Amino acid sequence: MVLPEGKNLGEESSLVPCKVKGNFRLKGIRTTNPVAVGDRVSFEMNKEGFAFIVAIEERRNYIIRKSINLSKQAHILATNLDLVLLLVTINHPQTSTTFIDRFLATAEAYGVPAIIVINKQDIYSDEERQTAEDLAYLYKSIGYKVYQVSVKQNLGIDKLREELVGKTTLLSGNSGVGKSSLLNILVPGIEAKTAEISDVHDQGMHTTTFSEMYEMPVTDQLELSDTDTTPDRKPTYIIDTPGIKGFGTIEFEKETVSHYFREIFRESDNCRFGNCTHTHEPGCAVLKAVEERRIALSRYDSYLSIMQDESEGKYREKG
Ligand SMILES: Nc1nc2c(ncn2[C@@H]2O[C@H](COP(=O)(O)OP(=O)(O)O)[C@@H](O)[C@H]2O)c(=O)[nH]1
Ligand SMILES: [Mg+2]
Ligand SMILES: [Zn+2]
Structure with missing residues (x-):
């Protein structure tokens, strides 16, 4: 590990290669990387001069x-x-x-x-x-x-x-x-x-x-x-970021998928049933809006495709 001349460890604009120490995990999700770009971290040096990330600041998102x-x-x-x-x-x-x-x-x-x-x-x-x-x-x-x-x-x-x-x-x-x-x-x-x-x-x-x-x-x-x-x-x-081919959606609950489609969410206020999934229910305002082209079919199709994934439990952890 080399620090730029005249720079103190941790000083702004110095680059410090670090290893990860300890077990940082998001609750309920298995991740391939414990630390990600954008994380604010604390690190410590050992006697041999190696730096270790010891804490990750809570992520805003x-x-x-x-x-x-x-x-x-x-x-x-x-x-x-x-x-x-x-x-x-x-x-x-x-x-x-x-x-x-x-x-x-x-x-x-x-x-x-x-x-x-x-x-x-x-x-x-x-x-x-x-x-x-x-x-x-x-x-x-x-x-x-x-x-x-x-x-x-x-x-x-x-x-x-x-x-x-x-x-x-x-x-x-x-x-x-x-x-x-x-x-x-x-x-x-x-x-x-x-x-x-x-x-x-x-x-x-x-x-x-x-x-x-x-x-x-x-x-x-x-x-x-x-x-x-x-x-x-x-x-x-x-x-x-590297090219992303299939941007997988995870952590969506079936009941909340519609919350993330702004226009569908707005329209769902007018559905007859509070727990409407906007797929088949009578009095569904979303289906009506799709029919009347006030909600784009492409958007509705995307909504359905995410709902479909959730039914198949595609992104859920087993056991
Ligand atoms: N015609 C055209 N080609 C572009 C434009 N922007 C990028 N490219 C080309 O598209 C190809 C892929 O670009 P790149 O920046 O590597 O894409 P990335 O995979 O998203 O990082 C390269 O050959 C670029 O020169 C553009 O505005 N017009
Ligand atoms: Mg690129
Ligand atoms: Zn509905």
């Missing part, structure tokens, strides 16, 4: 996913977040609405605001551009902020940058949507690796293999554009 290989375990993607940016693309690769909705529901469940960023505006056909517009309209009508950008042509990035000032933001989205490319614009000089999309699968290769946190430089101009001009503003951090 965390984002988690089901591990791909170990289906009964979960992986904490990041903790203590102020914002998640969900990068999506209409094509090259195509992001499914199920993926978007599962992600949004998870963000709702963990109390982290989410913003949708539709990237690669520069390569869309007229039809794809229309799909992007429709998608933006849908999610805005539900209450989400949506930005349509082209990272490649640096279009729409300045507005987006303003959203991040003073926050810790998780960059998320399928592999190949442009997360690392965006990061390279927001944090110049880090040279995050970007991947060519393979022709065969039309998906990015997994070039980012672990989550990393970067500090985004904030210029005077950005500071002025913000109403909060206090000098002790929090630093701006961005976390890049």
Whole structure:
């Protein structure tokens, strides 16, 4: 372990490689990683000069996913977040609405605001551009902020940058949507690796293999554009995550899935039965709203797919 010259252990901006000591576990969930990006930790040095994490500060929130290989375990993607940016693309690769909705529901469940960023505006056909517009309209009508950008042509990035000032933001989205490319614009000089999309699968290769946190430089101009001009503003951090293929939802109780679909939750006030699952019940206001197209079918389908997973006990621990 090496500390930068002239830096004391634990001093700001020094890097201290640490091992984990002890057993840190989330209650009721088996996780593959005890410590995650965004955690605030205490560490101690032993006589040999090795540093050990001995305590993790209580997390304000965390984002988690089901591990791909170990289906009964979960992986904490990041903790203590102020914002998640969900990068999506209409094509090259195509992001499914199920993926978007599962992600949004998870963000709702963990109390982290989410913003949708539709990237690669520069390569869309007229039809794809229309799909992007429709998608933006849908999610805005539900209450989400949506930005349509082209990272490649640096279009729409300045507005987006303003959203991040003073926050810790998780960059998320399928592999190949442009997360690392965006990061390279927001944090110049880090040279995050970007991947060519393979022709065969039309998906990015997994070039980012672990989550990393970067500090985004904030210029005077950005500071002025913000109403909060206090000098002790929090630093701006961005976390890049490996491509997530299936954003597993865990910890949802069947009864509460609807709480994480804002428009479904609003509508459910008008259901005849208080314990309505919005699947078959008479007097269900949600079903009526779907019929009348006031709730998008794609959203309702995503709701059903999560409900289905819960019935199958997909993410529950056995025993
Ligand atoms: N045409 C176009 N390509 C982009 C854009 N943003 C990223 N890409 C390309 O998409 C591929 C995947 O980008 P990358 O940043 O590695 O995606 P990640 O897997 O989400 O980190 C790379 O070839 C990028 O150059 C964009 O706005 N327009
Ligand atoms: Mg990447
Ligand atoms: Zn109902």
